[in-house]
Amino acid sequence: MKKYNISTKVIHVGNEPDLINGSIIPAIYQTSTYVQNEPGKHKGYEYTRSHNPTRTRLENCLASTENAKHCIVTSSGMSSISLILETLTNGSKLLCGNDVYGGTYRLFNSVYNNKVKIKHVDTSNLKEFTKCYKKYKPDIVWLESLSNPTLQISDIKSISKLTKKDKKILVVDNTFMSPCFFTPISLGADIVVHSLTKYINGHSDIVGGAIMLNNKKIYDKLWYLQNSIGPTQSPFDSWLVLRGIKTLSIRMEQHQKNALEIAEFLERHSKILKVIYPGLNSHPQFELAKKQFCGFSGMIGVYINGGMKEIKLFLKSLKLFALAESLGGVESLIEHPAIMTHASIPIDDRQKIGITDNFVRLSVGIEYLPDLLNDLNEALSKI
Numbered sequence: 081m082k083k084y085n086i087s088t089k090v091i092h093v094g095n096e097p098d099l100i101n102g103s104i105i106p107a108i109y110q111t112s113t114y115v116q117n118e119p120g121k122h123k124g125y126e127y128t129r130s131h132n133p134t135r136t137r138l139e140n141c142l143a144s145t146e147n148a149k150h151c152i153v154t155s156s157g158m159s160s161i162s163l164i165l166e167t168l169t170n171g172s173k174l175l176c177g178n179d180v181y182g183g184t185y186r187l188f189n190s191v192y193n194n195k196v197k198i199k200h201v202d203t204s205n206l207k208e209f210t211k212c213y214k215k216y217k218p219d220i221v222w223l224e225s226l227s228n229p230t231l232q233i234s235d236i237k238s239i240s241k242l243t244k245k246d247k248k249i250l251v252v253d254n255t256f257m258s259p260c261f262f263t264p265i266s267l268g269a270d271i272v273v274h275s276l277t278k279y280i281n282g283h284s285d286i287v288g289g290a291i292m293l294n295n296k297k298i299y300d301k302l303w304y305l306q307n308s309i310g311p312t313q314s315p316f317d318s319w320l321v322l323r324g325i326k327t328l329s330i331r332m333e334q335h336q337k338n339a340l341e342i343a344e345f346l347e348r349h350s351k352i353l354k355v356i357y358p359g360l361n362s363h364p365q366f367e368l369a370k371k372q373f374c375g376f377s378g379m380i381g382v383y384i385n386g387g388m389k390e391i392k393l394f395l396k397s398l399k400l401f402a403l404a405e406s407l408g409g410v411e412s413l414i415e416h417p418a419i420m421t422h423a424s425i426p427i428d429d430r431q432k433i434g435i436t437d438n439f440v441r442l443s444v445g446i447e448y449l450p451d452l453l454n455d456l457n458e459a460l461s462k463i
């Protein structure tokens with residue numbers, strides 16, 4: 081299926097009609113166990129923690145979207161990230177971007193900190209990264225294709241050249257870009273991780289995670305760990321993702337179309353100090369963004385001209401943008417990273433990377449654009 085475009089793959093790969101009855105939509109195999117002909121003789125499925133036919137379909141679909149050979153679907157983005165850390169031996173060194181999802185930061189620095197040595201660096205600054213990489217000599221490098229929440233971009237091709245030369249592992253959390261706009265494995269990344277909760281499912285009705293990779297040895301280890309520890313996704317949730325992902329391409333197109341217009345509108349607005357969006361000329365890595373990605377996604381960072389009082393009034397005045405954590409659903413969301421998604425990062429570290437009290441993050445949905453612009457305009461006029 082490699083020859084097909086992603087818009088075709090998300091509809092067909094893993095969604096092959098049922099061979100027995102022709103059902104065009106895959107069945108939900110809502111089962112925990114499978115009957116065996118004689119002890120140890122089964123049809124490839126023994127127990128749903130280990131494998132489930134609906135989940136297998138989703139794994140095939142997701143592997144194809146990232147041009148990977150293997151995929152493991154887990155119960156959440158965080159459990160996917162945990163499984164990758166579980167593959168590391170005690171005392172391994174991890175070099176991580178300094179702006180990552182708050183939950184990732186917490187997992188690294190307060191759950192795995194006794195097992196793995198963690199160092200943070202600005203991966204979007206290639207010179208600084210290279211210097212740190214050569215001195216620290218990490219076993220694994222972790223970064224986000226578009227960092228959360230300040231939307232910084234790292235030069236994956238150059239970074240993967242360094243890690244490949246030393247046979248070290250490069251992991252890219254591709255949640256913010258989605259495989260429509262970026263496939264990190266094609267630029268040399270070893271492992272891609274996604275929170276399925278966000279763009280891939282796209283309808284804010286499940287939590288899930290996925291790991292995509294080509295390395296069979298690491299895949300076997302990850303599967304062994306998932307089967308042993310148990311963070312598997314339910315058949316029904318896998319089925320919902322199989323359904324949600326079919327519209328990924330057209331959703332992403334609309335997300336980015338709306339987001340670009342909104343980013344330009346906000347950049348011109350007198351109550352706004354600064355807008356961060358990779359599709360804007362003003363983004364510090366705009367040139368890299370154009371070269372590395374095929375789209376700019378739907379996330380926007382905004383610095384509002386005001387204090388906590390004004391920000392709270394603005395958030396309260398919005399009618400369409402819902403105040404909520406998460407992102408990537410069809411509906412527009414807004415959130416306050418310092419208080420919400422990134423509260424687990426110590427305040428000093430937070431402020432250093434730009435997560436200040438006047439910073440909000442928008443996940444632009446696929447509603448009718450003039451409605452979204454009106455909503456923002458009216459709420460901004462209140463402050």
Ligand SMILES: *Cc1c(COP(=O)(O)O)cnc(C)c1O
Nearest residue numbers: 156157158181228255275277288
């Ligand atoms: C949400 C998110 C995660 C965690 O995923 P869950 O599905 O919430 O467990 C990891 N990385 C990024 C970039 C995210 O946005």
